[in-house]
Amino acid sequence: MTDDHKKPIEKQLPNNQTQNTAQQPKNVATAASIIPNTSDQTNTKAPKVAEPQIKKVDIAIAGVNYPIYCPVHEQEELHSAVSYINNYALDLKRDAPSLSQESLLVLCCLSLYEKIHANQRTSEDRLQQDKQSEALLNKIMKDAQSIL
Incomplete structure (x- = not known):
């Protein structure tokens, strides 16, 4: 059995994905604010679009911790999903204690898909x-109207 399942998720991603996720600045300028204004209106500015706030959340499924980057407004739903999946995975693990973490999660995914x-x-x-x-x-209403 390998220790890959104990590594944080961002370490398992290809380098370019890890760097993009971890190094995203919180206030990224939009393309509209970077492109020079070529219209006749010189005093107007393009409105800045608020970027969703992302927060690192540590979750545990079947005893293994995973760091997840989640929009702040979706944290409650994430915790609800983690609770459901964790309970489901632990039930599967009780029935088959020798399964590896990877096999357990695959079986969990397949079972949840079936549901x-x-x-x-x-x-x-x-x-x-x-x-x-x-x-x-x-049809009944139409028949009843034709009788009356």
């Missing part, structure tokens, strides 16, 4: 049933 896909099928089935019910109700 998502089943939920989508259920939603599609419900939508189809709603359409059939509506068509039947319309």
Whole structure:
């Protein structure tokens, strides 16, 4: 077993991705503010677009810590997702304690995908049933109106 799963995520990315993520300045000038103004209006400035604030958040899944860069306004959702995934992974680990961390996470992803896909099928089935019910109700109403 290798120790790759213990390394922070940014260390596992190619160098150019790690450097881009870690070295992004907080207040990056927009392209509109860098390009000289060639219009007749000399006193107007292009409005600056606020960059989302990114924060490094350390998460733990099945006992392994991972640093994640997350927009500040999405931290609550991230913690909720981590809690769900961690509980799911720990349940899988209880059933198969000899699985490596990588195998555990792959199995977790596949199982969660299966749940998502089943939920989508259920939603599609419900939508189809709603359409059939509506068509039947319309037919009943039309038949009832023709009798009256």
